[in-house]
Amino acid sequence: MELRFEYTRKRSDFGRPCNFSDHLAEVTVDIPPDPSLAADFIPQDPVDFSVQHGPVMAVHEVNTERAQVASQGVNHVEGGWPKHIDPRNSELTTRFREEVEREEVYTRSVLRLSSLMEHCIRQNNAIDIYEEYFAEEEEEDEEEEHPSAKTINGFANQPLLAALSPQRDPNVTKRMVTHLSWHPDDNKAVAVAYCSLDFQDNRKDMSFDSYIWDLESPYSPELTLKLSSPVVTLEYNSKDWHHLLGGCYNGQIVYWDTRKGGLPMEITPVELSHRDPVYGACWLPSRTGTECFTASTDGQVLWWDIRKLSQPSERLILDITREEQLKNALGAISLEFASTMPTKFLVGTEQGTIIGCNRDAKTPPDKIANIFSGHIGAVYAVARNPFFPKIFLSVGDWTARIWSEDFTDTSSIMETKCHIPYLLDGCWSPVKPAVFFITKSDGTLDIWDFLYHQKEPSLSIKVSNEPLFSLRPQDNGRILGCGSRLGSVTLLEISPGLCTLRKNEKSLVSTLFEREARREKILLDKQREMLLREQERAQGRQPEEQENAQEVFKQVQRDFLATINAERQRRGQEE
DSSP states (O other): OOOOOOOOOOGGGTTOOOOOOOOOOOOSOOOOOOGGGGGGOOOOSSOOOOOOOSOOOOOOOOOOHHHHHHHTTOOBOTTSOBGGGOTTOHHHHHHHHHHHHHHHHHHHHHHHHHHHHHHHHHHHHHSOTTOOTTHHHHHHHSOOOOOOEEEOTTSTTSOHHHHHOTTSSSSSSOOEEEEEEEOTTTTOEEEEEEEOOSTTOOOTTOOOOEEEEETTSTTSOSEEEOOSSOEEEEEEOSSSTTEEEEEETTSOEEEEEGGGOSSOSEEOOGGGSOSSOEEEEEEOOOSSSOEEEEEETTSEEEEEETTBTTSOSEEEEOOTTSSOOGGGOOOEEEEEEOTTSTTEEEEEETTSEEEEEETTOSSHHHHEEEEEEOOSSOEEEEEEOSSOTTEEEEEETTEEEEEETTOSSSOOSEEOOOOSSOEEEEEEOSSOTTEEEEEETTSEEEEEETTTOSSSOSEEEEOOSSOEEEEEEOTTSSEEEEEETTSOEEEEEEOGGGSSOOTTHHHHHHHHHHHHHHHHHHHHHHHHHHHHHHHHHHHHHHHHHHHHHHHHHHHHHHHHHHHHHHHHHHHHHHO
């Protein structure tokens, strides 16, 4: 809410009693009549006014038996007695008695029904009368809807920003959509970060602005976010919807209050900020709702409080050797934080390693808890499963992998096939535990459902001819936003079959993940046994091989000496 008026008062004045005093009336202003102004007025004729000639009397009531009967709407006769009590009128007396008896019967019926309803409510608490006993048969009779996705009305076959402006990105020089963030209040708006990540891209007339688009009025941005450096990532605060956090290309951290316009409220100083672009920014579930942390390719994770952005409150160097050397740190290119695990977070690096961190560790080296290796390229996205927080998804190189934090020694428990185009982003469905989305460099969106298909995606859509760099679903899972390289955002509506949680689906997915994790652990144990056997065999063969080598060497030596002696004898005979 906007503050229209502001009242100030000293703290000592709060709660002070009002001191009233009694004094005589006094004249504050006396304006005498001016006869010269009489010509400017028009007299009113005639003038109507009311006069009360009769005395004003108060109303008094007495609750007598006659008054009670009269309050029931009974006509009176002379003398004030009701007609039905008059012994001379037997017909009215009989009618009154019938009405009274009818009311008593109604009262008894209501009391009897109330006892029956109370008994039914108790039974309802013990037995679910609304339980569907034949839901499985009905599901078998119904035809399942084929998985599909379609563009929302008004944006059919066109990206969101193309519908807003014929040039997609409102600026002449096109920039890629690096991040999307939906408004927490019913997803009525989306914040889009625009930035060119190409190396040394110094094109002229390149704008540094990012925008907030209102879905109800898509023909102009609701708010323009002004900055001196492009924004790589944007994130709404779930506690305070008006606060928006941003990470800049030059490493600075900034936040906006959308109620006060598009200019930033505060920016971190350059010398205490990141040294590289900020690819990840997340809000922390603190009491004040003002704490956040960021990650960058300079190998640092910094914690901030937007009430004081002059310096970071905490720092972590992503050195997996645990020596806290910035020169050995791995560059963070993706960041994942879930409020269900408030002390843990995941970092995807440029080197293909995923680092699991714990903020509550006592020493900085202990904060790097787990290390997951499997990708051979940069990990562009890391996302925890909303139903099983210990299961997370990673997207990098040409594959998407599913990991379990309970098995740190194993590789990924599940993975997709190796795609031909490069994978750029991915996320889980917020409503189905086994469904996740992947965007590729050929402009295709793949929707996977590992509960039904593990070798091929359930649905593949050609969204754009440009690479899709960013992806973000709404909280209901029905609307999906995809950002492309040339600054267009496409909104897709997913079919109910891919955004409706079915009966027992959560338990089936849990069983699937546990089975795959167990299988991976068994394979790892067998591999270790085979390695140990190979080492034992190699150690047992080593003495025999040494003896055989000595015998071979002696045999070669004897053959060499025999050849030399034979050559000497031949030369002696010739001489």
